Amino acid sequence: MTDAKNQDKDQHSTAGAYVHAGEEFNRDTTYIEDRIVAEPENAELGEGAQAWPVAAGRYHLVAARACPWANRTLIVRRLLGLEDAISIGLPGPTHDARSWQFDLDPEGKDPVLGTERLQENYFERFPDYPRGITVPAIVDIPTGEVVTNDFPQMTEDFAKEWTEFHRAGAPDLWPxxxxxxxxxxxxxxxxxxxxxxxxxxxxxxxxxxxxxxxxxxxxxxxxxxxxxxxxxxxxxxxxxxxxxxxxxxxxxxxxxxxxxxxxxxxxxxxxxxxxxxxxxxxxxxxxxxxxxxxxxxxxxxxxxxxxxxxxxxxxxxxxxxxxxxxxxxxxxxxxxxxATAPGPVRSGExxxxxxxxxx
CATH class of the missing domain: 1.20.1050.10 (Glutathione S-transferase Yfyf (Class Pi); Chain A, domain 2)
Structure with missing residues (x-):
């Protein structure tokens, strides 16, 4: 586990990015590798990862518009028409040393999760989570626990595992x-x-x-x-x-x-x-x-x-x-x-x- 000072640096920057004198930048690519899949019993998982079931209305995607990695999930969710199946939380563009915060929402709380900072949802599942609090992240609404922040796998699974909830005319993003x-x-x-x-x-x-x-x-x-x-x-x-x-x-x-x-x-x-x-x-x-x-x-x-x-x-x-x-x-x-283009952006998004x- 990182010490408190370095942990704050990780959380205050973009996905752990920070200038270290004399060094090349190396991104920390250790993510929560759990997956949300159509058939959890048959899922291919990394060591220690869990499979969660696809279920409309169960999960909340937290994706700051400012972040390029989160922007991917916003695009794929919209192209595939998953708005009704996966709700969305939009943190503001800046964050403090603790984490991304829902400062754009009324009373500064995500209306679905009821939390002020995404950090709360990471700590709900991992009280001693040692890494930066990154977006995008998917949160299990019933428990308030973070499920995954593995952004490359996230969008691939949107395309391949959530097909039951794709809109009519959704494109095949993985031919x-x-x-x-x-x-x-x-x-x-x-x-x-x-x-x-x-x-x-x-x-x-x-x-x-x-x-x-x-x-x-x-x-x-x-x-x-x-x-x-x-x-x-x-x-x-x-x-x-x-x-x-x-x-x-x-x-x-x-x-x-x-x-x-x-x-x-x-x-x-x-x-x-x-x-x-x-x-x-x-x-x-x-x-x-x-x-x-x-x-x-x-x-x-x-x-x-x-x-x-x-x-x-x-x-x-x-x-x-x-x-x-x-x-x-x-x-x-x-x-x-x-395949067709998605319709108008839904109200509120x-x-x-x-x-x-x-x-």
Whole structure:
């Protein structure tokens, strides 16, 4: 178990991210590996993990809009139409040393869980939980106990285990014929891009930063080339691979370019990636989950070691996210035959109109 001082640092930062002088950034990827599955008796589990049964109305997804890992779950939940099956809690963009808090809700409490901080739900199950209190997390409503914070498995299980509760016309985000290649692509996207921007931002030395910067841009150049030949990462239609890349791209110019020093080029200067990002943003289920103001407030306020002034930038201008992307000329479509876009965002889950160009 970490000492109290280091535990506070973990909980006060983004998924345990913190600058350590002279060191490369290494993310703690130890998560609560329990799964929620359709057939618990047949579930493939890691050592010590438990299987929980799929059940509509039993679980509460806690997912801060500011966090890229949580943003994935918001997108997948919406694309698949799981809003009626899995309720949602939306913490504010900043948090104190204890954890993410429900400061946007009336009286500062999540209306379903009745808690002020997500930490309470972690401690309900693990009183001595030694790691950072991360989002996304799924909480068992009857007990108030956290079930899992394993975000990559979470969205995969939404797609594969919750099919009974998918909306009519839900897309197949994990096409069986593409899965092996998808996993290779997603692994590279995660290590080199999703986590690569953090490796730059939290580098503890010039040498560590230079290495991280080089790795990031090798990967972004690879993606720029790949997306010159394919409308989406895996071809003609959206898959989970696109969800996982999108949440980093949509944060690139507002945050990572400056705050994390990923500044060789802006996203808007990379023709294929910029067109691709706008194509996704303008697809229902993607841009309508993105709150640019919360994103900026989170990074620039919480990361005091990187931005001691905690001043939040006013820009950039967001109107260009709605400009024509031209990606339809490459063929394909967001969703394969038989699949459709999700309907309007449900009441109470809309992004503040002042925080998005989608007005």
């Amino acid at each position: 069986a014929e593409l899965e092996d290649e998808m996993r290779d692509v997603m692994k590279r996207v995660y290590t080199e891009v999703n986590n690569g921007v953090y490796r730059c931002g939290f580098a503890g030395s010039q040498e560590a930063y230079d290495k991280a910067y080089e790795r990031l841009w090798v990967a972004l150049d690879w993606l720029e080339e790949r997306l010159g030949e394919k409308r989406y990462l895996m071809g003609e239609h959206i898959t989970e691979a696109d969800v996982r890349l999108f949440t980093t791209l949509v944060r690139f110019d507002p945050v990572y370019y400056s705050h994390f020093k990923c500044s060789r080029q802006k996203l808007t200067e990379l023709p294929n990636l910029w067109g691709y990002a706008r194509d996704l943003f303008q697809t229902p289920g993607f841009g309508d989950t993105v709150d640019f103001q919360q994103i900026k407030e989170h990074y620039f306020i919480v990361h005091e070691d990187i931005n001691p002034s905690q001043i939040v930038p006013v820009g950039p201008d967001l109107s260009n996210w709605l400009s024509e992307h031209g990606r339809e000329n490459m063929g394909g479509s967001p969703f394969a035959d038989g 809309e992004v503040d109109p002042a925080h998005t160009p989608l007005r």
